[in-house]
Amino acid sequence: MPTVSALRASLETYRGQGDRPADFGSFWRRRDAAAEACAATSTATELPSKNLLAAYSRVCVASTDGRSLTVRVIEPRTSGPHPVVVMFHDLGRGARGWHHMTRFVALGYGVVALEARPWSADVTEGWELGPRGLELAQVIDDALVSAHLALSLPWVDATRVVTWGEGLGGALAIDVAAVLGQRVWRCAAANPMPADFRGAWESGFEKGAYAGLRAHFRDVDPTAARADELFSALAYVDAMSFSPALESRFLVGVGLDNDVSAPSSQYAAFNRATCERALISYPKWGHERINDFEDELLGFLNDRQADKSAA
Numbered sequence: 547m548p549t550v551s552a553l554r555a556s557l558e559t560y561r562g563q564g565d566r567p568a569d570f571g572s573f574w575r576r577r578d579a580a581a582e583a584c585a586a587t588s589t590a591t592e593l594p595s596k597n598l599l600a601a602y603s604r605v606c607v608a609s610t611d612g613r614s615l616t617v618r619v620i621e622p623r624t625s626g627p628h629p630v631v632v633m634f635h636d637l638g639r640g641a642r643g644w645h646h647m648t649r650f651v652a653l654g655y656g657v658v659a660l661e662a663r664p665w666s667a668d669v670t671e672g673w674e675l676g677p678r679g680l681e682l683a684q685v686i687d688d689a690l691v692s693a694h695l696a697l698s699l700p701w702v703d704a705t706r707v708v709t710w711g712e713g714l715g716g717a718l719a720i721d722v723a724a725v726l727g728q729r730v731w732r733c734a735a736a737n738p739m740p741a742d743f744r745g746a747w748e749s750g751f752e753k754g755a756y757a758g759l760r761a762h763f764r765d766v767d768p769t770a771a772r773a774d775e776l777f778s779a780l781a782y783v784d785a786m787s788f789s790p791a792l793e794s795r796f797l798v799g800v801g802l803d804n805d806v807s808a809p810s811s812q813y814a815a816f817n818r819a820t821c822e823r824a825l826i827s828y829p830k831w832g833h834e835r836i837n838d839f840e841d842e843l844l845g846f847l848n849d850r851q852a853d854k855s856a857a
Contacts, residue, residue: 560810589605720738
């Protein structure tokens with residue numbers, strides 16, 4: 547069993563297994579254009595609230611496959627424009643409650659939070675059709691639609707757009723920030739997954755979002771004869787493929803005792819990023835909400851020193 551210092555040292559240079567597809571950028575630019583077109587038409591329903599600081603609403607918008615999505619929106623009642631946190635929740639969990647999300651209003655932020663559609667959680671689902679057939683590609687499309695919805699809101703400060711998520715939501719925060727490029731100011735992720743599919747499979751990591759790999763190689767391809775084809779398709783939805791395109795400031799929190807999202811895969815996504823970045827690791831924390839990282843997140847959102855220095 548390696549010591550904490552030895553584990554950290556081994557992960558600091560780990561960059562995962564597999565290459566970013568040559569047409570990765572053009573593939574996602576096409577899908578992003580479709581997502582932006584979807585966000586142009588939406589219907590909002592304001593919810594009753596006695597909160598004098600924020601207005602709450604649910605917005606219905608169609609995704610790229612025609613499926614109706616629901617997005618939670620919190621608008622600060624003070625005069626704008628306002629920065630916005632575009633939130634994504636974890637696999638198997640619903641969107642965070644209104645009360646929890648309202649904490650961002652104290653920092654002057656509005657919130658746009660996607661209520662993700664039910665998903666099989668099998669990352670291999672649809673791979674036979676190539677990357678365009680992957681269910682996970684549609685999940686990323688949904689996230690892009692919600693981000694473009696945020697950008698379209700009249701009260702949003704388009705120079706202060708943040709993506710943030712936990713687990714699967716952390717990977718979506720990375721994916722969206724990478725595709726939107728300079729339109730995202732900051733990106734933060736806690737225990738992001740999935741990433742480094744091949745590395746997870748080779749190391750025997752088979753839980754959480756990676757469980758579908760085990761089922762695939764037991765039931766569909768027991769001799770791994772088509773492994774290269776599978777991982778070539780999965781590279782298009784791998785957070786490790788998105789992170790090199792990040793242009794925002796980037797913050798990642800990793801629980802080193804995580805048995806749901808492999809710490810090595812999280813480091814792979816982080817280490818491939820070339821933007822201004824920081825990673826905080828927690829030796830005795832797993833795939834869970836990490837209180838210290840929650841505090842770091844609030845500081846990350848409230849710290850404009852780097853922007854003042856750049857100016």
